[in-house]
Amino acid sequence: MTKNQNDIKCIIAVDAMGGDYAPKNVLIGALEAYNERKDFELILIGDKQKLLQVAREENILLGENMILHSSQIIEMGDTPTSALKTKPDSSIVVGAKLVKEKKAHAFVSAGNTGAMMAASTLIMGRIEGVSRPTIGASFPTSQNKFCLLFDVGASVDSKPQHLFEYAILGSIFAKEIFNSTSPSVGVLSVGEEEAKGNELSLAAHKLLKASKLNFVGNVEGRDILKGNVDVIVCDGFLGNVILKFGESILALLKSRIKDYSTKGLLNKIYALIVKKVLKVSLSDMDYQTHGGVPLLGVNGISIIGHGSSTPLAIKNMVLRAKEMYDKNLIQKFQEALKEYAV
Amino acid sequence: MTKNQNDIKCIIAVDAMGGDYAPKNVLIGALEAYNERKDFELILIGDKQKLLQVAREENILLGENMILHSSQIIEMGDTPTSALKTKPDSSIVVGAKLVKEKKAHAFVSAGNTGAMMAASTLIMGRIEGVSRPTIGASFPTSQNKFCLLFDVGASVDSKPQHLFEYAILGSIFAKEIFNSTSPSVGVLSVGEEEAKGNELSLAAHKLLKASKLNFVGNVEGRDILKGNVDVIVCDGFLGNVILKFGESILALLKSRIKDYSTKGLLNKIYALIVKKVLKVSLSDMDYQTHGGVPLLGVNGISIIGHGSSTPLAIKNMVLRAKEMYDKNLIQKFQEALKEYAV
Numbered sequence: 073m074t075k076n077q078n079d080i081k082c083i084i085a086v087d088a089m090g091g092d093y094a095p096k097n098v099l100i101g102a103l104e105a106y107n108e109r110k111d112f113e114l115i116l117i118g119d120k121q122k123l124l125q126v127a128r129e130e131n132i133l134l135g136e137n138m139i140l141h142s143s144q145i146i147e148m149g150d151t152p153t154s155a156l157k158t159k160p161d162s163s164i165v166v167g168a169k170l171v172k173e174k175k176a177h178a179f180v181s182a183g184n185t186g187a188m189m190a191a192s193t194l195i196m197g198r199i200e201g202v203s204r205p206t207i208g209a210s211f212p213t214s215q216n217k218f219c220l221l222f223d224v225g226a227s228v229d230s231k232p233q234h235l236f237e238y239a240i241l242g243s244i245f246a247k248e249i250f251n252s253t254s255p256s257v258g259v260l261s262v263g264e265e266e267a268k269g270n271e272l273s274l275a276a277h278k279l280l281k282a283s284k285l286n287f288v289g290n291v292e293g294r295d296i297l298k299g300n301v302d303v304i305v306c307d308g309f310l311g312n313v314i315l316k317f318g319e320s321i322l323a324l325l326k327s328r329i330k331d332y333s334t335k336g337l338l339n340k341i342y343a344l345i346v347k348k349v350l351k352v353s354l355s356d357m358d359y360q361t362h363g364g365v366p367l368l369g370v371n372g373i374s375i376i377g378h379g380s381s382t383p384l385a386i387k388n389m390v391l392r393a394k395e396m397y398d399k400n401l402i403q404k405f406q407e408a409l410k411e412y413a414v
Numbered sequence: 415m416t417k418n419q420n421d422i423k424c425i426i427a428v429d430a431m432g433g434d435y436a437p438k439n440v441l442i443g444a445l446e447a448y449n450e451r452k453d454f455e456l457i458l459i460g461d462k463q464k465l466l467q468v469a470r471e472e473n474i475l476l477g478e479n480m481i482l483h484s485s486q487i488i489e490m491g492d493t494p495t496s497a498l499k500t501k502p503d504s505s506i507v508v509g510a511k512l513v514k515e516k517k518a519h520a521f522v523s524a525g526n527t528g529a530m531m532a533a534s535t536l537i538m539g540r541i542e543g544v545s546r547p548t549i550g551a552s553f554p555t556s557q558n559k560f561c562l563l564f565d566v567g568a569s570v571d572s573k574p575q576h577l578f579e580y581a582i583l584g585s586i587f588a589k590e591i592f593n594s595t596s597p598s599v600g601v602l603s604v605g606e607e608e609a610k611g612n613e614l615s616l617a618a619h620k621l622l623k624a625s626k627l628n629f630v631g632n633v634e635g636r637d638i639l640k641g642n643v644d645v646i647v648c649d650g651f652l653g654n655v656i657l658k659f660g661e662s663i664l665a666l667l668k669s670r671i672k673d674y675s676t677k678g679l680l681n682k683i684y685a686l687i688v689k690k691v692l693k694v695s696l697s698d699m700d701y702q703t704h705g706g707v708p709l710l711g712v713n714g715i716s717i718i719g720h721g722s723s724t725p726l727a728i729k730n731m732v733l734r735a736k737e738m739y740d741k742n743l744i745q746k747f748q749e750a751l752k753e754y755a756v
Contacts, residue, residue, distance in 0.1 A: 214669035225604060228612040262567060262654040270570035270651040293658030297666045309612040310652050312604040314659055316635030321663055324639040327556035328695040342691050349681075349688045353670040 081113055082397045084390055085176040087163045088118030089145045090183025091386075092379045095123050098182065099132050101386025105394075108387075112394055115140050115176060117163040142166045145183075148379060152186030156194065164188055168195035171372035178393035182364065182377030182386065189226055192367050192374035199402070201409035204230070205369035206238045206308070207376065208245065209315045212356040213299025220246050220303045221260075221296060225312035226367065232275035235259065235305045239285055240412045241368040241405055242303040248399045249392075252302045258291030260306035266290065272307055280305075284412055322357055325350065363388030366396060368405065373397060423455055424739045426732055427518040430460030431487045431505040432525025433728075434721045437465050440524065441474050443728025447736075450729075454736055457482050457518060459505040484508045487525075490721060494528030498536065506530055510537035513714035520735035524706065524719030524728065531568055534709050534716035541744070543751030546572070547711035548580045548650070549718065550587065551657045554698040555641025562588050562645045563602075563638060567654035568709065574617035577601065577647045581627055582754045583710040583747055584645040590741045591734075594644045600633030602648035608632065614649055622647075625754055664699055667692065705730030708738060710747065715739060 086102045088095045095118055106114045116123060116134075120141040127134035144162040146155045156165055164183055168191035170176035181188045193205050207226045210218040222238035223230060230238075239257045246255035259276050261269040266277060268290060280287040291301050296314070306314075329350075333343030363385045364377030373396045375389045396402075428444045430437045437460055448456045458465060458476075462483040469476035486504040488497045498507055506525055510533035512518035523530045535547050549568045552560040564580035565572060572580075581599045588597035601618050603611040608619065610632060622629040633643050638656070648656075671692075675685030705727045706719030715738045717731045738744075 212666070214666050216673070228604060260655055262570060262651055270649075273651070293655035293660075294662035294665075296659055297662045306655075307612075309604055309615070310655060313602055313635035313648075313652060314656065317638055317656055317659065318635075320636035320639045323636075324554070324556050325696075329691065331558070332691055332695045342687050345684050346688050346691045349671065349674055349684050353674045354667075 083113040083176045084178045085115040085167045085170045087181030088116040089163045090181040091381045097383045101383035105387040105390035146187045152190040164191045177397050178373035180375045180389045182381040188376045192370045196370045196372040202369035204234050205367050207365050215299030223308035223311050224315040227308035230307040235276035236279040238305040244408045246302045254286050255302035256286050256288045257303045258288050258301040261290035425455040425518045427457040427509045427512045427521045429505040429523030430458040432523040433723045439725045443725035447729040447732035488529045494532040506533045519739050520715035522717045522731045524723040530718045534712045538712045538714040544711035546576045547709050549707050557641030565650035565653050566657040569650035572649040577618035578621040580647045586750045588644045596628050597644035598628050598630045599645045600630050600643040603632035
């Protein structure tokens with residue numbers, strides 16, 4: 073591991089105005105990460121007066137020196153690319169610029185996802201060899217390790233070359249963050265046989281098979297939760313649908329257990345036990361606690377969170393940013409893209 | 415409802431050689447359906463001597479007159495289209511021909527899915543106005559009604575016109591079989607906004623919006639299990655991945671609960687309760703008991719089952735075929751395709 077960057081103290085910028093419960097949840101979560109670790113500098117970007125006011129109201133200890141004032145906010149409903157132009161002093165634009173100008177090493181936001189992707193891509197720029205940045209999602213598996221799926225929504229209508237690049241970025245991410253020694257990579261398809269698939273998956277299969285990656289061939293929808301493959305690549309449209317489908321499973325379970333509980337006293341007691349057990353057994357299925365997901369392929373650490381991020385989610389996003397910095401991930405991506413390029 | 419067909423006794427042909435546990439499971443399941451209802455004629459297609467032998471061994475009461483001998487079997491690993499040519503006396507080809515020649519009203523098989531699709535499409539033919547037949551899957555929802563997803567694997571690389579046809583066929587199926595008065599139809603996408611989607615979903619959205627169907631616009635992955643829309647259409651590649659992903663959820667739950675149960679006596683007791691509750695609450699998530707899925711758009715009733723079909727699954731497939739016959743579904747598809755065509 074290249075250690076030289078660690079002589080410089082890591083600086084993490086956080087969009088204090090991003091998310092449905094900002095700035096409150098952001099302040100609580102980011103400061104919790106900071107106070108727990110203290111081994112990085114925290115920059116909270118947002119309306120200074122508003123942040124200080126919320127901190128007072130919520131009894132949050134917040135030093136003025138942590139705040140970088142920005143006068144604008146990109147709202148959830150704003151159109152991403154045009155908002156970047158019309159709101160140059162928005163927290164998202166300011167944060168992405170900090171990373172671009174090397175005044176911060178990472179930027180974290182639970183604000184407008186499209187704007188965050190556009191700002192990261194257009195302002196930070198792409199790593200050489202990356203055609204399209206990608207967002208991955210981690211799925212819980214039967215083997216108690218995660219399966220990473222790329223892309224889950226940074227693009228739609230991905231091309232075979234994009235899937236190949238997702239596989240490179242995903243492999244490095246799985247290796248460094250999820251500690252897979254030699255991450256296996258599969259391409260999502262409708263059958264295990266090499267000849268099965270659609271135009272995109274068949275062409276991506278060929279590229280991956282010819283590469284030096286640990287490619288295991290086609291995998292199916294059922295393999296995502298099985299845990300027999302570390303990284304799965306697919307078109308961003310497909311990945312996004314699966315991610316949202318997966319996120320809705322817990323809601324279905326909860327609703328069914330609630331129905332069950334209304335049918336008598338014993339049912340009510342049993343339902344409480346079920347809730348308790350599932351909370352323990354499926355804790356890694358609760359996507360709210362995960363924090364956000366990194367946008368991989370841009371020239372800097374960019375972590376994007378759910379609009380509804382809890383303080384814990386924000387905290388985990390900041391800690392994930394710090395981990396990516398500590399592990400020199402951007403540099404490792406750069407090296408891998410050169411190494412695996414065909 | 416057109417009643418004229420009901421003067422003729424319904425004849426259901428069943429592929430007795432299809433499935434991993436054929437002919438045993440097929441014989442048990444099909445005969446159970448027959449003995450329960452007796453309002454249709456049953457034809458069991460397969461190796462006569464083998465069927466009689468298994469019936470003797472398993473103490474299954476089977477009349478020779480129910481058997482239509484066929485000397486060949488399309489195996490699970492056979493290539494569908496070439497198998498149709500090389501095995502003209504296979505149970506799948508014989509069954510599809512019976513329907514084509516109006517010697518049976520429906521054909522049911524748990525054999526090679528690709529061969530069953532190819533035989534149904536090529537031998538029975540397509541209904542006028544159908545470019546590609548489609549397979550739908552029913553998903554359980556929070557509202558205790560099903561959501562139907564088309565296509566889940568009859569095609570890959572579906573075109574906008576195909577999605578439009580899936581919507582017509584799916585609406586009629588939802589209305590007749592799932593009793594939705596005016597089935598709502600959504601197109602699967604990555605956001606609710608009309609402008610969000612990929613090339614396919616955007617073009618399909620336009621076609622559906624201009625139609626007389628009850629189109630509600632874009633829906634997302636999370637809407638499948640919510641129950642707020644009756645029919646969702648998407649590319650067959652995407653649908654197949656979601657179906658298999660969905661089918662694997664119970665396996666993940668079971669594995670997690672098993673892990674939990676090993677951590678002490680109380681956990682073991684709790685786990686038993688959880689299993690009991692989930693079995694009741696998620697009974698409609700067990701895809702094995704559903705039976706098969708119909709291939710819609712072909713000129714006859716064709717029901718395709720899991721290779722691992724249980725006797726109950728086979729029974730339900732036969733009963734579903736009978737229901738489709740009783741409700742005149744093929745004629746209703748024909749009428750709808752004319753009515754909704756643009």
